[in-house]
Amino acid sequence: MLVNVSIAKVNKYGQRIGGDTAEIVERPLGGVTGIIVDGQGSGKSAKVISNSIVGKITNLISDGARDGAVARAVQDYLFTIKGGKVSATLTMISLALDTQSIIISRNGHCPVIVIDNEREIIFEEQVQPLGFYKFSKPLIKELPLKIGMTIMAYTDGLMGAGKKYNNPIKNGDIINILRETITTQNKADKILDLALQLDQQKPNDDITIMVMETSEQESIIRKINATFPL
Template sequence: MQRVEVAWSKMPKGALGQSGDSIELVERPLGGLTLILADGQGSGPAARRISRMVAMRAVQLIADGSRDGAVARAVQDMLYTAREGRVTATLALLSVDWHTRTLVIARNAPSPVLCRQEEHVFRLEGGAEVIGTYRKTRPAMTELEALPGSLLLTCSDGLLHAGRRYGTPFDWTAWEERFLSISVDELGQFVDELMDHALDLERGRPTDDISIMALGLKGDDESARRSLYASIPY
């Protein structure tokens, strides 16, 4: 039996107010789960409304049994139709699908997905257009074997831009080396450290919403216990 570990962290623009990003976790009806990250155009409440609309539509479709590629295309069509091509959003789906025994990544976002499998770290990037502007936009799809020890991580573009205004841009290479060395149990700690580093680069007041989400597969776990912990300000 394998165990799925998930972790995420969010910080709104300026470290105040409401984030324009939405992260959701949904169980798949045939086994597994999906992490969803949506980033609405702009920031604040208006962006939040867009990202919530996108994320909750994806939740509904996944819960109904739709496959990830079909989910991303349907969400794109919904946003394009609802806002007549005038509003954009990004969407990333990280899935563990136990029905097919695979990891599935659907991307409509500029941010890369970091993948770790069998002591190798690689990026999935490029070839992924944002949704909402063009009628025929399609997701970039990747399917990997669900191997124990696998890790997947992605983020909103606030992390990509962290530190640029101060001349200290984010260094993916250094964090990829750390990503290679952590255990699945350390995934939550890694995500928190990544967020702390981004906030340091932004001197505590990010110029854009920052969101990070990740999942990992832990092998040889016979416990049926499920746990979820959250820390959320209101």
């Protein structure tokens, strides 16, 4: 089995620094975890929050902590340092080889889309964000790991795309792109391009899109590609 994880992101129009942080980390018992954190607000202050949370998550996962414990730990961290006055949303998508499962952890209102050969699922139950409430817990879903799965997570900038112009992005359009026979990175890029079109190339918020796919291809080579506008 081969897993591809691709990220596409853009800052809010006019902001040099975005408040979203995304990362991919290898799991010590096999597999990978994709992380997206959206700090409250935008700009440098939001970036400091999201970046610090992702750093702690990366360390905890590398140490072998389970996803639910990781989410609770960073919730307590943010609540402690900011006194319940600053929030962040978190989505983690883990492909865990030790449990042969996909683990989806959410703190926030952004849905996760899962597609396989049999069905389409949108996990969109409301769950409290990190930081505001002392006893916030993540909402966790665990699915059997299969070949041919596509999982997409994103921040609320995508949810708001087009709303300013009364032409909001539609789940159906996103799912149609996810079902196209193109690369994982092309899917993330194409969905981001659609959001930018709907926002008339002036995104109203930071947008981060992460797509994870499993396939039956075989390879012993691990690859990471990154493009950063400076």
